[in-house]
Amino acid sequence: MIVPFNDLQRGYNLFQAEYESKALEILRSGWYILGQEVKCFENEFSEANEVKYCVGVDNGLNALTLSLLALGIETGDEVIVQSNTYIATVLAVTHNHAIPVFVEPDKYYNIDVNRIEEKITSKTKAILVTHLYGQASQMERIVELCDKYKLFLVEDCAQAHFAQYNNQNVGTFGQIGCFSFYPTKNLGGFGDGGAVLTNNEVLATKIATLRNYGSNKKYNNEIEGFNSRLDELQAGLLRIKLKHFNDLKRNRIKIAERYLQGIDNSIVYLPNVRKGSTSIWHLFVVRVENRKRFRKYLQDYGITTEIHYPIPPYLSDAYMYLQYQTGDYPLAEEYANTVVSLPIFDGMTLAEVDYVINIINQFRG
Numbered sequence: 001m002i003v004p005f006n007d008l009q010r011g012y013n014l015f016q017a018e019y020e021s022k023a024l025e026i027l028r029s030g031w032y033i034l035g036q037e038v039k040c041f042e043n044e045f046s047e048a049n050e051v052k053y054c055v056g057v058d059n060g061l062n063a064l065t066l067s068l069l070a071l072g073i074e075t076g077d078e079v080i081v082q083s084n085t086y087i088a089t090v091l092a093v094t095h096n097h098a099i100p101v102f103v104e105p106d107k108y109y110n111i112d113v114n115r116i117e118e119k120i121t122s123k124t125k126a127i128l129v130t131h132l133y134g135q136a137s138q139m140e141r142i143v144e145l146c147d148k149y150k151l152f153l154v155e156d157c158a159q160a161h162f163a164q165y166n167n168q169n170v171g172t173f174g175q176i177g178c179f180s181f182y183p184t185k186n187l188g189g190f191g192d193g194g195a196v197l198t199n200n201e202v203l204a205t206k207i208a209t210l211r212n213y214g215s216n217k218k219y220n221n222e223i224e225g226f227n228s229r230l231d232e233l234q235a236g237l238l239r240i241k242l243k244h245f246n247d248l249k250r251n252r253i254k255i256a257e258r259y260l261q262g263i264d265n266s267i268v269y270l271p272n273v274r275k276g277s278t279s280i281w282h283l284f285v286v287r288v289e290n291r292k293r294f295r296k297y298l299q300d301y302g303i304t305t306e307i308h309y310p311i312p313p314y315l316s317d318a319y320m321y322l323q324y325q326t327g328d329y330p331l332a333e334e335y336a337n338t339v340v341s342l343p344i345f346d347g348m349t350l351a352e353v354d355y356v357i358n359i360i361n362q363f364r365g
Contacts, residue, residue, distance in 0.1 A: 003343050003352045005304040008183055010347025012190075014248075015240055019190075022236045034212070034229055037236040042195070044242055048162070049169045051177070051197045053204035056230030057211050060158040060180025063194040064092030066228060067176040068126070070206040071152050073098050077125040082111035083332035085130040087313040089156050093128065100322075102314055104331045108274050109133055109285065113141040120145070126152035131160035131170045133308070134186065134282035135273060139165040139173045146174065154178065158194075159282040161187040162249065166276050171197045181238055186252065186280050187245055193234040248346055249280055255344050255353050256281040262357035267365050268294075269338075283308055287338040290365055295340060301359045306341045 012019060026037060038056050046054035057063050073079060075097040081089050083102040093100045101119050106112040109132045116127065127146055129137050146153040153174025157163075161179060163170050171177020181193035198204050206223075209216050214225025241248070256279070260270060269287040273279050285308065288294040295305050312332045314324040326333065342356060 001352065001355045002302040003304065003348075003356055004345075005306050005341070005343050006184055006345040007347060008188075008345075011188075011345065014347060015244060018240045019237055022240055023233065026233050026236045029232075032232045035232045037232040037239065038230055041230075041235040041239050041242070044239060045195060046197060048242065049172055049177075049197055051172055052199045053197070053201065055196045055198075055204055055207045055211065056235060057194045057196060057207075058228045058230060059192040060156075060178060060182065060194040061088045061091060062211075062226070062228040063178035063180070063196050064089065064128070064154070064156060065095045066207050066210045066226070067154055067178055067196055067203075068092055068096045068098070068128075070203050070210060071126065071154070071175065073125055073152075076123065078121060078123040080116060080119055080124060080127045082130055082132070083312055083314060083329040084109065084309070084335050085132060085156070085313065086158075086309055087316060087318070088158070089128060089130050090313045090319070094319075098125070099123070100314075102324075102329060102332075104329055105132075105335065106138075108135055108272055108277070109335065110135060110137040110274075111142075113138045113145075116142070116145055120149055120151075124149065124151060126154055128154045128156060129174075130156040130158075131163055133271070133279070133285050134160050134163055135271075135279035136160060136163040136165040136170050136277040138274060138277070139168075139170075143173055152176075158182075159185065160280060161185065162245065163280045164278045172199075175200060176203060181234065186248065186282050187238065187241060189234040189238050189241075191234055193230050193238065195230065251346065252281045252344060253279075255348055255350075256284055258350065258353050259284055259342065259344075259357065262354065263360050265361050265363055268360055268363065281344060283341045284344045285339050285341050287335070288340055289338060291338055291340055293365070294363060297363055298356075298359060303356055303359060304343065307339060308341050309339075310336055312336050 042054040077098040158180035177197040211228040214223040
């Protein structure tokens, strides 16, 4: 059996008629940028998250970048991030000429809340939390720290649409929640896309202005802005997927639970979900000491895996100037050297899941 890591075609096939009907409707409308589809998606996504405002943007990175800019993050400011996040989280900080301050992850792969306070200085302006792999971070303590030190709280929810902590959706705890709609995301489009959620009207207006050349009225440019708009076609197609999201989420959880119940191999470390948190299982990540051999073994049986992520951002070539060294964040590096993402995607069959489980259980290292 051949089991791909992901198969976007299957996700498309699930609602093919609806996607194609919406695409034709938009193409025939003659309006492709900042029209009714974007407005409707923004309204529907904000309502689904019980937040007042949603601003659609062109991708998740710019959702983060524009959000920090709107909050006034600038040169010399420090922003706390986790050391094992995807590099986009860090790029948003440095694009605003601020300084990323790294904190080790916990056993759930999210930021270790017990290590944050020691990194707070007089220059700290924000905590940028990433809900990695689809699981909600431990938000209660983070909110307390932001209140105590008067810090902004921004959530990177690129992998965690509708995940919850204590029955509250991620992206709704701080000033701003940022989302990606990259095609592989649980709420993914058919190209790049992103959004910002906030209950603050001033911030929503500023981000909407920033995304559109710094203008809220044609040719009236109030500030230096960007071209970072969510387009009509992506917004319309996302509306279709949003309508079906609960079913897609249930199916993804079913696959994850089958993995958790079925994989029984002492050298394959399974993921945990924190009490009070939920995961939408954007990724199903295990850890294996002999990762190279494990992945080759699975590939020999037709199973494709991925690594999220092999290089911590502080060790990337892009951030050599920050002068971090191997060993500075040992837990992030341990994860980088051992994590393996198993196949999990919309349209994956239970027969495929059981096949992956069976092959893993036979692995002997």
